[in-house]
Amino acid sequence: MLEIKDLVVSYGGIEAVKGIHLTVPEGEIVTLIGANGAGKSTTLKSISGLVKPKQASIFYKGKEIVGQSPDFIVSQGITLVPEGRRVFPNLTVMENLKIGAYLRKDNLKDDLEYIFKLFPRLKEREWQMAGTLSGGEQQMLAVGRALMSRPKVIMMDEPSLGLAPLVVKDIFKIIQTINKEGITVLLIEQNANMALKIAHKAYVIETGTITMEGTGEELLANEKIKQAYLGKTK
Numbered sequence: 001m002l003e004i005k006d007l008v009v010s011y012g013g014i015e016a017v018k019g020i021h022l023t024v025p026e027g028e029i030v031t032l033i034g035a036n037g038a039g040k041s042t043t044l045k046s047i048s049g050l051v052k053p054k055q056a057s058i059f060y061k062g063k064e065i066v067g068q069s070p071d072f073i074v075s076q077g078i079t080l081v082p083e084g085r086r087v088f089p090n091l092t093v094m095e096n097l098k099i100g101a102y103l104r105k106d107n108l109k110d111d112l113e114y115i116f117k118l119f120p121r122l123k124e125r126e127w128q129m130a131g132t133l134s135g136g137e138q139q140m141l142a143v144g145r146a147l148m149s150r151p152k153v154i155m156m157d158e159p160s161l162g163l164a165p166l167v168v169k170d171i172f173k174i175i176q177t178i179n180k181e182g183i184t185v186l187l188i189e190q191n192a193n194m195a196l197k198i199a200h201k202a203y204v205i206e207t208g209t210i211t212m213e214g215t216g217e218e219l220l221a222n223e224k225i226k227q228a229y230l231g232k233t234k
Contacts, residue, residue: 001026001061001153002056002184004059006021006049006057007043013190017042017206017208018039018208018209023200025043025200026184028200030186030187030202033188033189033205033225034204040205044080045075045080046058047080048073048079049069049136051066061144077153078153079154085101085130087131087133087141087145089130091130093128096130097122100146100147100148113149115144115147118174118178119141120148136170139171140220147178149181156187158188161190185227194196196220200215201214201215202215210230
């Protein structure tokens, strides 16, 4: 469904991503794990059109999307939930959700009902200012806003960052629910253990290069991964 070939991204002459290749099959959860600064976020931003690659071929449903605008990419069915949530604090929950549907105005009522069913707490707070929500509620709002664009692929950048453990579990359940309903997920996550447990496929990125790939189950069982990312030793 989504295929990235030979992605190279430079910042100030320094290569942050060094020719990576990865595929995101339709209907699957794919996770990218790696240390901070490894190139994970840059990869998602390149796919979404927010960063211009130095070199790349990025195909979505067989069509090249490199060089297209972020709006065009969203219109084709790819949306990004950025790191840090980035909700609009001085707008209500409802207003934030409607912004997610800015490229379309049809059947908003049905979509809002779906979001509120997925996130009942957002329904309870629909007229509350987003800046007054808890961190977990803001993350729910960020995901809900992305879903309002009716994506076929949703990319999430560190959705559990800064959240309490119980809230993290809720977020991961939502990711699985979204996926079971037919949305493909590309996930960057600091909590490698939980990410690998739900992933159909996983990649390890180190200093801008893919160093390992396999199923989530395979990487969970890998000794190098256990020691480097799961905090486990023999």
